[in-house]
Amino acid sequence: MAIGFIGAGNMAEAIIKGLISNKVYNCDEINISDISDNRLEYMQSAYSINTFKYNNLLVSSSDLAVLAVKPQVAGEVMEALDDFPVDKPVISIAAGLRIEKITKLLGDRPVIRVMPNTPALAGWGAAGIFANKKGEKHLPLAKKIFSAIGEAFVLSSEDDMNIVTALSGSGPAYFFLLMEEMINAGIELGLDEKLASDLTIQTAIGAAMLARQGNNDSETPEDLRKKVTSPGGTTEAALKELENNQLGALVMLAVSRAKQRSEELSKV
Numbered sequence: 616m617a618i619g620f621i622g623a624g625n626m627a628e629a630i631i632k633g634l635i636s637n638k639v640y641n642c643d644e645i646n647i648s649d650i651s652d653n654r655l656e657y658m659q660s661a662y663s664i665n666t667f668k669y670n671n672l673l674v675s676s677s678d679l680a681v682l683a684v685k686p687q688v689a690g691e692v693m694e695a696l697d698d699f700p701v702d703k704p705v706i707s708i709a710a711g712l713r714i715e716k717i718t719k720l721l722g723d724r725p726v727i728r729v730m731p732n733t734p735a736l737a738g739w740g741a742a743g744i745f746a747n748k749k750g751e752k753h754l755p756l757a758k759k760i761f762s763a764i765g766e767a768f769v770l771s772s773e774d775d776m777n778i779v780t781a782l783s784g785s786g787p788a789y790f791f792l793l794m795e796e797m798i799n800a801g802i803e804l805g806l807d808e809k810l811a812s813d814l815t816i817q818t819a820i821g822a823a824m825l826a827r828q829g830n831n832d833s834e835t836p837e838d839l840r841k842k843v844t845s846p847g848g849t850t851e852a853a854l855k856e857l858e859n860n861q862l863g864a865l866v867m868l869a870v871s872r873a874k875q876r877s878e879e880l881s882k883v
C-alpha cells in the first residue's frame with residue numbers, strides 16, 4: 616500500500632515524519648508531489664521518499680491520496696487529476712473543503728476529511744476525522760495514520776469539522792499568541808528575553824501536562840485554575856484583570872470567527 620501526498624508543505628511533512636518514525640509506512644511506500652522542485656528535493660533528501668513532479672503520476676502510483684494543498688488551490692488540483700480510479704480513497708486535510716466538492720470533482724469514492732494541527736510536528740497533534748459512507752471502511756487506517764502524530768478523534772458529523780478547525784486546527788496559534796504576550800510582559804517588567812521565554816514555555820508545558828493528567832482523573836482546567844489561585848493572592852489579582860477585560864467573550868469571538876471562516880472556505 617503506497618500513500619501519496621499532493622502538496623509537500625508543513626502539514627504533509629509533519630504527517631510523513633510521524634508515519635516514518637512510527638513505522639506505519641516505509642519510506643519507499645511514501646510518495647509526494649509539489650509544484651516546487653526545491654521542496655521536493657528537500658523531502659527526498661530528508662526522508663528518502665519518492666517524489667513526483669506531476670500530481671497525476673503521483674496518484675497513479677499510490678493506493679491512497681492525501682490532499683495537502685491550500686483550500687484555495689484544492690479545486691484546480693482535483694480538476695487536473697485524470698483517470699484516478701474511484702475505488703481509491705482520498706484523505707483531505709484542506710480546511711473547509713467539503714466531501715461533496717471532493718466527490719463532485721473526483722467521483723463518488725471513499726473520502727476521509729481530517730483536520731490535524733501543527734503540534735503533529737512534535738508528535739503531539741490533535742486531529743478530527745470524518746468519513747463519508749464509502750470511506751468508513753478506511754477509518755481504521757486513517758486513525759492509525761493520525762495517531763502516529765498525536766491523537767485522532769472520529770467525528771459524528773461533517774459540520775463539526777468547522778468547529779474542530781476553529782478549536783484545534785487553529786488553536787495552537789492562540790496558545791502561541793498568549794505565550795508571545797507573556798514573554799513580552801516578562802521582558803517589559805524587567806526579565807531578560809531568554810529567561811522570560813524559558814519560564815513561559817516551561818509553564819505552558821507544565822500547565823498542559825497537568826491539564827492532561829487532570830483529564831484522566833476528572834479534574835477540569837477550572838479545578839486546576841482554582842488550585843493556583845490563592846484567595847487574595849497574585850493569581851487572583853491577574854485573573855480579575857482578564858475577567859474585567861472579557862477574556863471569555865474575546866475567546867468566543869475569535870473561535871466563532873475562525874469557524875465562520877472555515878464555513879466561508881467551504882464555499883470557495
Ligand SMILES: NC(=O)C1=CN([C@@H]2O[C@H](COP(=O)(O)OP(=O)(O)OC[C@H]3O[C@@H](n4cnc5c(N)ncnc54)[C@H](OP(=O)(O)O)[C@@H]3O)[C@@H](O)[C@H]2O)C=CC1
Nearest residue numbers: 622623624625626649650683684685686708709710731732
Ligand atoms: N498549517 C496548519 O496549521 C494546518 C493546515 N491545514 C490544512 O493543510 C493544508 C496544507 O497546509 P500547509 O501544509 O500549512 O500549507 P503549505 O502551503 O505549507 O503546503 C502546501 C504545499 O502545496 C504546494 N502546492 C501549491 N499548489 C500545488 C499544486 N498545484 N500541486 C502540488 N502542490 C502544490 C505548495 O507550494 P507553494 O508554497 O509553492 O505554493 C506547498 O508546498 C491546507 O489545506 C490547510 O488548510 C490543516 C490543519 C492545520
Ligand SMILES: O=C(O)[C@@H]1CCC=N1
Nearest residue numbers: 710732780784785786
Ligand atoms: O489557518 C488555516 O486556515 C489553517 C487551518 C487550520 C490551521 N491552519
